[in-house]
Amino acid sequence: MDTEQSDIKTAPYFLIISFFTLATPVILYSIRFLDDNRLTRWRWVFADVNAFRVFLLLIPVIIIAYGLSKVSFFDRNPLFLFISSFMIAAFFWSEPEVIVDTSRYFTQAKHLELYGVKYFFNEWGGSILAWTDLPLIPFLYGIILKVFGEQRIYIQAFTTLLFSLSVVLTYMIGKTLWDEDTGFYAGLLMLGVPYLFVQIPFMMVDVPTMFFLTLSIFAFLMAMEYGGAGWIISSAIAIFLVFFCKYSTWPMLSVLCIILLVYLKKDWRGPLLRSSVIALLAGLLISVVILLKYDFFLGQIKFLFSYQMPGLRRWGETFASTFLFQINPFITVAALYSLYVAIRKRDLKYMIISYLILLVLLFQIRRIRYVIPLLPMLTLMASYGLRNIRAKEVRKFIVFCVIGSSLVLAISVYLPFLQKYSTVNLREAGRYLNSLEIRDVEVFTLPQKRSFVNPAVAVPILDLFTDRKLLYNYEVNKKFGRPMPAERVEKSSLRFTWLYRNPVYYRNGLKKTGRPGAVVVISQKVGQPLPGYVRKRVRGYHLSRVFSTATGVFRYRTIVTVYERNRGARQL
Numbered sequence: 001m002d003t004e005q006s007d008i009k010t011a012p013y014f015l016i017i018s019f020f021t022l023a024t025p026v027i028l029y030s031i032r033f034l035d036d037n038r039l040t041r042w043r044w045v046f047a048d049v050n051a052f053r054v055f056l057l058l059i060p061v062i063i064i065a066y067g068l069s070k071v072s073f074f075d076r077n078p079l080f081l082f083i084s085s086f087m088i089a090a091f092f093w094s095e096p097e098v099i100v101d102t103s104r105y106f107t108q109a110k111h112l113e114l115y116g117v118k119y120f121f122n123e124w125g126g127s128i129l130a131w132t133d134l135p136l137i138p139f140l141y142g143i144i145l146k147v148f149g150e151q152r153i154y155i156q157a158f159t160t161l162l163f164s165l166s167v168v169l170t171y172m173i174g175k176t177l178w179d180e181d182t183g184f185y186a187g188l189l190m191l192g193v194p195y196l197f198v199q200i201p202f203m204m205v206d207v208p209t210m211f212f213l214t215l216s217i218f219a220f221l222m223a224m225e226y227g228g229a230g231w232i233i234s235s236a237i238a239i240f241l242v243f244f245c246k247y248s249t250w251p252m253l254s255v256l257c258i259i260l261l262v263y264l265k266k267d268w269r270g271p272l273l274r275s276s277v278i279a280l281l282a283g284l285l286i287s288v289v290i291l292l293k294y295d296f297f298l299g300q301i302k303f304l305f306s307y308q309m310p311g312l313r314r315w316g317e318t319f320a321s322t323f324l325f326q327i328n329p330f331i332t333v334a335a336l337y338s339l340y341v342a343i344r345k346r347d348l349k350y351m352i353i354s355y356l357i358l359l360v361l362l363f364q365i366r367r368i369r370y371v372i373p374l375l376p377m378l379t380l381m382a383s384y385g386l387r388n389i390r391a392k393e394v395r396k397f398i399v400f401c402v403i404g405s406s407l408v409l410a411i412s413v414y415l416p417f418l419q420k421y422s423t424v425n426l427r428e429a430g431r432y433l434n435s436l437e438i439r440d441v442e443v444f445t446l447p448q449k450r451s452f453v454n455p456a457v458a459v460p461i462l463d464l465f466t467d468r469k470l471l472y473n474y475e476v477n478k479k480f481g482r483p484m485p486a487e488r489v490e491k492s493s494l495r496f497t498w499l500y501r502n503p504v505y506y507r508n509g510l511k512k513t514g515r516p517g518a519v520v521v522i523s524q525k526v527g528q529p530l531p532g533y534v535r536k537r538v539r540g541y542h543l544s545r546v547f548s549t550a551t552g553v554f555r556y557r558t559i560v561t562v563y564e565r566n567r568g569a570r571q572l
Helices: 002-030 051-068 078-094 102-115 117-123 136-148 152-177 180-192 194-199 206-226 229-243 255-264 269-292 294-315 319-326 329-345 350-362 368-386 392-418 424-435 455-464 474-478 486-491 495-499 532-537
Strands: 440-445 469-471 518-523 541-547 559-565
Touching: 002 051, 002 329, 002 392, 051 392, 078 152, 078 180, 078 194, 078 392, 102 117, 102 136, 102 455, 117 136, 136 152, 136 206, 152 180, 152 206, 152 350, 152 368, 180 329, 180 368, 180 392, 194 206, 194 368, 194 392, 206 229, 206 255, 206 269, 206 368, 229 269, 255 269, 255 350, 269 294, 294 486, 319 329, 319 368, 329 350, 329 368, 329 392, 350 368, 368 392, 424 455, 424 518, 424 541, 424 559, 440 455, 440 532, 455 469, 455 474, 455 518, 486 495, 518 532, 518 541
Parallel strands: 440 469, 440 518
Antiparallel strands: 518 559, 541 559
16 A cells, blocks of 8 residues: 555656656757767767657657666666676777777877887887877776787777776765765766767777776775775875876866865864875875976976867867767756755765866866766766655656666667768778788878868778788878868867877888788778879779768768789789
């Protein structure tokens, strides 16, 4: 009888939530012109998708969410969070590498793979172009390539592992600050960010940075809460690691000061002593690395202030795009509501999770890639807001509706769009080259009209997908096209592509006698005229395959044409 009465009382809430689960995507779709995301803009991703069919998929989502809200076998289980998040994220491994920044992270990592750790650190910022990057994530990628081999799947498994660990750490932070339910729902809500799923498989630094930042917050919390040499040392090491992920994490580490202030209200002596030791240890570790490359780091920081910070105003995306279209709006609404709840309760601990999000709003950080590392804090805010709902089944229903609707968007809309991105041609061409009985492949890149991207950066991405030896003469290829005007390059977010340095491992073998087993031409369109030098190089070859998938949205395209050496011709 009590169960029946409970169902009657909660029924209106289930109906309201179901209505908004169905209505919200429809409203967003009707105002999709407001989305200005640079990768998965709704106007682009829905261009070739039947939106009504996507809408219909939300009906079984609501039914499944209702069923899951009635069971509790997985509640408060961090292992469930880890396994489910890993399995869902692994579904997106079929994406190609669509962000050109991958080329420099792979290049940095491959230097370590080929020449070792000592060379990596000695040449970082020298022969290894570091741009505005810090070394930790490329170093870890290089170790993976060296130990497991040059296969993308190992990188994807690593980034997915870090994502799932971030989900568990989010749970642990919520449990430490409040209770298991708050942490558990915050971890689940990490699965409610459709944009995050498409980022996890990429060989980028944003998802690993999210893990290391969340780890540093958790370890510092544990040091403040329990003390002990283990947690103090772990916290110092975590701060050291996150410090060398991205420059944007440096101001983010100020959240540790907020944690300290909160704990000073309880007992100032213990937290002050522990934090001082942590700061000393972390400072010593960081100083050693900084001093070894002082001039280089100083140059990077000056460049960030002169180029990156002004540029963010030009390259930014609106908060509406980030917090309504790319992050499930239920999460955003719950996070906003949590602010009211925390103020009403005068909960100082809430400052710990809200501080970084408030920084984003205060300093107008309008680039979603800078928000990715802060997503655990955002979902903790949302979970904090949801804990004000007394009916546990209603809370669970909201969370699973968020997850389900986000997965529908990510799987049925985002993923098909990204699988048509032209860089998929690099992946398919790499696989095709692996199937040929050849050893060496010479690559040519043709100019791209009206594109800000240096076509040379496609070569490392192709290299990621093939185990054949690539030969590429950057100076020769540079002569094929017109140089980009300096004033346009200086203000472009893709300026780093024009600072491309051809790694020595692509030049080795170019002067050998004989001919490579295949020639690959990367162009902007099918049938693009070949320069005279390239026409000479493909004599004695036949056109073997053309990979021409493209979305039609972006000016930069990587159409790949493979020429295979005729039988009887001498091979390298």
